Amino acid sequence: MTRGRRAVSIIGATGLVGSEIARLLHKRKFPLSELLLFSSGRTPERETTLGGRRYEIGRFGPVDVFRSDICFLAAGGEYSRQHAWLIARTGCIVIDNSSALRMHPHVPLVVPEVNSADLRSHMGVIANPNCSTIQMVVALAPLHRQWGLKRVIVSTYQSVSGAGLRATGELAAQSSSLLEGTATAPDVFEHPIGFNLIPQIDAFDDEGWTREERKMANETGKILGDKSIDVVATAVRVPVFRGHSEAVYAEFDRPVDLAAARRLLKTAPGVVVEDDPSRSIYPTPLGCVGKDDTFVGRLRLVADHPNALCMWIVSDNLLKGAALNAVQIAEELTSKR
Amino acid sequence: MTRGRRAVSIIGATGLVGSEIARLLHKRKFPLSELLLFSSGRTPERETTLGGRRYEIGRFGPVDVFRSDICFLAAGGEYSRQHAWLIARTGCIVIDNSSALRMHPHVPLVVPEVNSADLRSHMGVIANPNCSTIQMVVALAPLHRQWGLKRVIVSTYQSVSGAGLRATGELAAQSSSLLEGTATAPDVFEHPIGFNLIPQIDAFDDEGWTREERKMANETGKILGDKSIDVVATAVRVPVFRGHSEAVYAEFDRPVDLAAARRLLKTAPGVVVEDDPSRSIYPTPLGCVGKDDTFVGRLRLVADHPNALCMWIVSDNLLKGAALNAVQIAEELTSKR
Numbered sequence: 314m315t316r317g318r319r320a321v322s323i324i325g326a327t328g329l330v331g332s333e334i335a336r337l338l339h340k341r342k343f344p345l346s347e348l349l350l351f352s353s354g355r356t357p358e359r360e361t362t363l364g365g366r367r368y369e370i371g372r373f374g375p376v377d378v379f380r381s382d383i384c385f386l387a388a389g390g391e392y393s394r395q396h397a398w399l400i401a402r403t404g405c406i407v408i409d410n411s412s413a414l415r416m417h418p419h420v421p422l423v424v425p426e427v428n429s430a431d432l433r434s435h436m437g438v439i440a441n442p443n444c445s446t447i448q449m450v451v452a453l454a455p456l457h458r459q460w461g462l463k464r465v466i467v468s469t470y471q472s473v474s475g476a477g478l479r480a481t482g483e484l485a486a487q488s489s490s491l492l493e494g495t496a497t498a499p500d501v502f503e504h505p506i507g508f509n510l511i512p513q514i515d516a517f518d519d520e521g522w523t524r525e526e527r528k529m530a531n532e533t534g535k536i537l538g539d540k541s542i543d544v545v546a547t548a549v550r551v552p553v554f555r556g557h558s559e560a561v562y563a564e565f566d567r568p569v570d571l572a573a574a575r576r577l578l579k580t581a582p583g584v585v586v587e588d589d590p591s592r593s594i595y596p597t598p599l600g601c602v603g604k605d606d607t608f609v610g611r612l613r614l615v616a617d618h619p620n621a622l623c624m625w626i627v628s629d630n631l632l633k634g635a636a637l638n639a640v641q642i643a644e645e646l647t648s649k650r
Numbered sequence: 651m652t653r654g655r656r657a658v659s660i661i662g663a664t665g666l667v668g669s670e671i672a673r674l675l676h677k678r679k680f681p682l683s684e685l686l687l688f689s690s691g692r693t694p695e696r697e698t699t700l701g702g703r704r705y706e707i708g709r710f711g712p713v714d715v716f717r718s719d720i721c722f723l724a725a726g727g728e729y730s731r732q733h734a735w736l737i738a739r740t741g742c743i744v745i746d747n748s749s750a751l752r753m754h755p756h757v758p759l760v761v762p763e764v765n766s767a768d769l770r771s772h773m774g775v776i777a778n779p780n781c782s783t784i785q786m787v788v789a790l791a792p793l794h795r796q797w798g799l800k801r802v803i804v805s806t807y808q809s810v811s812g813a814g815l816r817a818t819g820e821l822a823a824q825s826s827s828l829l830e831g832t833a834t835a836p837d838v839f840e841h842p843i844g845f846n847l848i849p850q851i852d853a854f855d856d857e858g859w860t861r862e863e864r865k866m867a868n869e870t871g872k873i874l875g876d877k878s879i880d881v882v883a884t885a886v887r888v889p890v891f892r893g894h895s896e897a898v899y900a901e902f903d904r905p906v907d908l909a910a911a912r913r914l915l916k917t918a919p920g921v922v923v924e925d926d927p928s929r930s931i932y933p934t935p936l937g938c939v940g941k942d943d944t945f946v947g948r949l950r951l952v953a954d955h956p957n958a959l960c961m962w963i964v965s966d967n968l969l970k971g972a973a974l975n976a977v978q979i980a981e982e983l984t985s986k987r
Contacts, residue, residue: 468805468897470847470886485829488845492826508825508890509936510807512897512948512962517927521950545952547897547960549807552889553845560805560849560884590854599846611849613858615882623884625849 318346319647322381322405324373324396325388326350327359329478330410333636334385339364341640344647349381353388381405383643387635401437406646408439408639412528415440415535422535425641426582427454432645439642444634445469445525445548445557446532451607451633452626453563455581456574457537461566463620464543467529470551470558471514472598473506475630480506481554488552502550511550523548556598557630561623568619571612578609583633588612596627607633655683656984659718659742661710661733662725663687664696666815667747670973671722676701678977681984686718690725718742720980724972738774743983745776745976749861752777752869759872762978763919764791769982776979781971782806782862782885782894783869788944788970789963790900792918793911794874797957798903801880804866807888807895808851809935812967813838818891825889839887848887860885893935894967898960905956908949915946920970925949933964944970 321338325331331350338345350361351373361368384400386393386409393411401407414420421431422440424447432439442450453462473480480501487507490497496505504511515524530544551558578586587596588610595610611625628634658675662668672687674680687698688710698705721737723730723746730748738744751757758768759777761784769776779787790799810817817838824844827834833842841848852861867881888895915923924933925947932947948962965971 466803466899468884470807470888484845488825489829492822492829503930504934505936508821509934510888510890510895511934512895512932513927513930521925521927521948543954545899545955545958545960547805547899547948547962549895549897551807551847553847558847558849558886560886562803562882562884588858590850590858593840593850595849597841597846597848599842611858611884617880618882621882623882625884 318344319382320347320349320380321345321383321385321643322349322351323385323387324351324392325353325386326361326370327352328387329474329631330635331385331387332361333631334387334639335361335363337636337640341644343640343643347380353392379403379405383408383646385639385643386410397438406435406437406439408441408642410441410635410639412443412524414438415442415528416531422532423642424450424536424638425645426451428536428538429645432642441635441639441642442532442536443525443528444475444630445471445559446529446536447634447638448557448607448626448628449529449559449561450533450536451581451583452578452609452624454537455577455584456563456565456569456622459573459577460569460620462537462539462542462563463566464564465533466545466562467547468560469546469548470553470560471548472553472555472557472630473550474555475514475557475634476501476550484552484554506550506552508552510552512547514548514550553598555629555631556601556627557634558596558598559626561626562615563622563624564618565620565622569614569622571614571622574622575612583607584609586610586612595625598627601627601629603632604629605632605637655681656719657684657686657717658682658720658722658980659686659688660722660724661688662690662723662729663698663707664689665724666811666968667972668722668724669698670968671724671976672698672700674973674977678981680977680980684717690729716740716742720745720983722976722980723747734775743772743774743776745778745979747778747972747976749780749865751775752779752865753872759869760979761787761873761975762982763788765873765875766982769979778972778976778979779869779873780862780865781812781967782808782896783866783873784971784975785894785944785963785965786866786896786898787870787873788918788920788965789915789946789961791874792914792921793900793902793906793959796910796914797906799874799876799879799900800903800957801901802870803882803899804884805897806883806885807890807897808885809890809892809894809967810843810887811892812851812894812971813887821889821891843887843889845889847889849884851885851887890935892966892968893938893964894971895933895935896963898963899952900959900961901955902957902959906951906959908951908959911959912949920944921946923947923949932962935964938964938966940969941966942969942974
């Protein structure tokens with residue numbers, strides 16, 4: 314792709330991620346020649362305002378996208394499976410936010426701070442990784458390069474915005490009801506989420522793992538370029554609106570030095586270290602909403618396990634975990650090629 | 651202690667745990683000759699009704715307890731440190747809910763389903779373990795006996811009721827405010843807890859671990875009678891009113907068989923297996939409120955690690971995690987000695 318202004322389209326522009334992508338393209342002054350917004354067809358057409366301009370959100374028909382250089386797909390896995398290669402065939406580069414094509418051998422899975430070199434080999438479709446995976450690899454990559462990551466045991470604390478707009482409405486409505494002493498039935502989630510936890514994100518496989526947990530394992534290996542890294546995840550939905558958190562136990566090939574780990578993280582792109590226990594300073598999801606970075610705290614060594622390091626990783630799942638990472642991929646494509 | 655009716659006192663009877671102990675003594679028909687309720691002095695005197703009878707809650711002065719055979723202490727660590735042995739000196743058996751004396755070499759730390767034999771060696775003070783520890787060892791003990799527990803990596807999802815009555819009020823108030831679009835400052839907790847997470851429970855030590863995390867490690871070794879068991883914990887406060895949850899990765903000396911693990915758990919005292927992923931059946935904190943058992947689900951093996959087992963453990967932190975376990979200790983003492 315040569316330098317210059319781009320015609321960009323977003324499919325799924327009415328959703329939580331699609332609308333964040335549109336907002337970020339304006340905020341980060343992406344060199345747009347044109348911005349076309351489409352709903353995936355599930356939501357009615359409407360208008361939106363971005364950077365003082367009004368945009369019509371149309372229903373997408375494949376022909377429309379012929380005018381785009383870059384197309385962000387944020388309309389769900391089924392939609393991507395049906396349309397991603399079709400759109401790429403028109404010469405447009407697709408940045409797909411769904412999980413549909415992430416493990417495809419000809420689809421780079423990219424976190425720009427970690428493996429932007431993988432963008433070179435794309436064949437028209439680039440996948441944006443899972444939200445929980447992105448923030449974890451942003452923090453683990455510099456440590457992996459230093460000591461060789463061998464194994465990760467991670468428990469997630471994932472906000473409802475990862476499940477879309479209706480899910481955030483469900484948390485608000487259920488919380489209100491419970492505070493008033495009544496209960497409302499779950500709709501988006503399998504169980505009530507208001508003041509509750511749901512240890513299930515996405516569907517189960519026959520071994521009792523959820524797809525979300527498998528994604529974290531498979532995608533981490535692909536992004537870090539080392540499929541021998543073991544990732545054992547438990548993915549849990551928590552009653553938080555926005556911001557995913559992770560309790561991570563990481564084991565390396567070689568002994569870890571705490572001061573060196575802290576230094577590596579402090580200088581790592583996209584990472585902010587918030588770690589001063591004596592003053593109760595550590596990341597919380599509420600504190601990370603609307604911020605671009607991945608926040609790391611609670612860094613500590615494990616007695617008798619010199620190769621291990623524990624940490625707490627938090628990021629805004631709609632920004633670095635989704636829209637921001639996708640826009641950063643587009644920025645890499647336009648600035649470097 | 652011989653059989654017969656007991657004079658029982660509760661110090662801290664106005665708190666979340668103390669009032670649950672009083673309720674459970676009645677509900678479980680503990681053989682009471684007398685029940686004396688005391689506040690720890692921080693709350694004003696008042697009355698309460700239990701099993702149709704009115705009780706006056708007085709302020710405790712040490713002389714009152716001379717009339718008791720068993721005294722439940724639920725008034726905080728500092729109170730226990732000052733009073734536990736003093737009360738025991740009167741011939742009364744103290745069951746202490748605080749963490750003050752749990753690791754004392756002459757204080758048995760007891761979960762009746764796991765190590766009731768340790769009660770034999772008490773010298774007047776028996777400690778009730780930490781809430782997060784109790785539910786974890788109830789589930790791990792039968793597996794430990796079968797395969798030899800070597801190592802546990804656990805992330806907790808702990809409800810606010812573990813921090814007392816004011817904490818539950820704070821969650822309710824903050825949640826209400828946030829739903830109305832305003833924010834209220836934290837008071838009980840270090841950070842806002844409404845729709846947020848706080849990766850700190852209790853104070854930090856110099857190595858960056860919290861006391862809660864250290865308790866889980868130390869107490870597990872003492873209860874299971876094997877101090878070589880490694881427990882690496884991350885303790886996190888979540889916006890849930892009642893019920894603690896834990897994502898547990900457990901490693902054993904020998905390979906684990908999933909069907910056998912399920913069978914062992916199904917027949918283990920105090921454990922209920924809720925594990926049918928195909929129907930989205932697993933424990934949630936809201937589903938466990940008010941129930942006596944410890945609920946286990948999300949049982950799954952780890953590829954390439956035949957000695958490892960993952961699970962999700964939930965229990966009512968005010969019942970099995972505190973009041974119920976204390977009352978069960980008293981029941982053991984009266985029925986068997």
